[in-house]
Amino acid sequence: MSFNDIKKDNEYKCLIDGEWVFSKTKKTININSPTDNSLIGKIQALDKSEIDNIFEIAKKSQISWYETPVKKRSEILNKVADLILENKELISNLLVKEVTKNKSLAINEIERTVYLIKATAKEGLNLKEEKIKADKFYKSKKKAFIKRIPHGVVLGISPFNYPINLIWSKIAPALISGNSIVIKPSTQGTISVIYTLELFLQAGIPKGVINLITCNTKEIGDYLIKNKNIDMIAFTGSTSIGKRISNLVMKPLLMELGGKDSAIILEDTDLDLAVRECVNGCFSYSGQRCTAIKRIILINSIGYEFMQKFTSEVNKLTFGNPEENNFITPLINQEAVKNIELLVNNAIKNQATKLTNGSKINNLMTPIILDHVNKKCRIYYEEQFGPVAVIIRANNEQEAIDIVNDSDYGLEACIFTKNKKRAFEIAKKLNVGTVQINGKSERSPDNFPFTCLKDSGLGTQGIKYSIEAMTRIKSNVLNQ
Ligand code: G3H
Secondary structure (H helix, E strand, O other), X not given: OOOHHHEEXXXXXXXXXOEEEOOOOOOEEEEEOOXXXXXXXXXXXXXXXXXXXXXXXXXXXXXXXXXXOHXXXXXXXXXXXXXXXXXXXXXXXXXXXXXXXXXXHHHHHHHHHHHHHXXXXXXXXXXXXXXXXXXXXXXXXXXXXXXXXXXXXXXXXXXXOOOOXXXXXXXXXXXXXXXEEEXXXXXXXXXXXXXXXXXXXXXXXXXXXXXXXXXXXXXXXXXXXXXXXXOEEEEEOOHHHHHHHHXXXXXXXXXXXXXXXXXXXXXXXXXXXXXXXXXXXXXXXXXXXXXXXXXEEEEHHHHHHHHHHHHHHHHOOOEOOHHHOOOEOOOOOHHHHHHHHHHHHHHHHOOOEEOOOOOEEOOXXXXXXXXXXXXXXXXXXXXXXXXXXXXXXXXXXXXXHHHHHOOOEEOEEEEEOOOHHHXXXXXXXXXXXXXXXXXXXXXXXXXXXXXXXXXXXXXXXXXXXXXXXXXXXXXXXXXX
């Protein structure tokens, strides 16, 4: 497999109309390792006119791509999935460097994505036309022929934490249903994505159907979003940027934003299970997941026992460089570290108790447990995107439910109890997209619906649900 075309020396090119090209601006953006700040590579900084050109190319290419039989579109997606799998060593090593994901998580992300692409390529074959007759009131022969058709040009924007999964979970449903797509991956993570795009060319994706934007979003992000050739936006990232996008455009939007997922630990819980899931839920990938458990709500009567076991397990977590497959690895940047420090200091000032030392070397923060977090603490409401477990005490079940719902976010919640009937009763009262019973919060499996409520986003993702979101209903009505 050759990757010769994607870069010269350390400078990666952009994919525009099926060609790897340098920007005419001659400006680049550095991508440094979050672990030791060494330069990994440079990417292009496109300007406004290059971006406009990309969307025009995407608009034109969409027409012939939609005319390509869905079986052929599915074949190309299956082919790229196989190529990504063949190259998982190379791409996972890049993820380790670029976003400090440990090797096991990086491999998991790639294998999961391969599965997602294949499942989407299969599901897309089921998009059939539906025929319905007018209801009896109309006494007519009217028939509607209803079809799901692509929006046109989809803009896919993805964050740093799952560079491969969160971009391909936009690319695959967009393309199988006949859209073209323009992608703008998070700057940190772009190099890993570039390798998969080259594989896509080798799999036979026609030119112009997928194009890559790399640019300085602080300067031209708003301009980019407002391009008139965009027909739909699929975005995963922060709530503040999500709100900004939805204020700028009136177009179909699919958004996965921040979260403050809570886990309720009831008194009849299997403690070992709850502790295991909470440790993973809070600290996997150093807590940099929108679906991380960001509040553990402990019923007082079980508090002492849970905290003993939880603290002891957290103290066993390994931390250090991702190359050594440590559990806790450096955060993505200094800004993230500073934000965590501010939230933790504010909590301590407001009577929360810090149970671990929580040391820091550059971007690496060791796990922190904050007990007795209360409403005066910013971290009670605000999302921590790092290795901090927030423990909130509740006197009873109702109080725990109220705490879960006392949030601007509405992604997921977890309930730990041996009583499944009770869990389903509580689940009805939680104002979130998904409730996990006896398991940590997570978006996967990718074929499950993942609904984002309140400030956590818009719409539902998941293999078949993403295809629905990336298509619209068109009906042709035959009157005679
Ligand atoms: O950060 C957001 C991701 O969508 C989380 O995915 O819950 O499957 O790890 P996950």
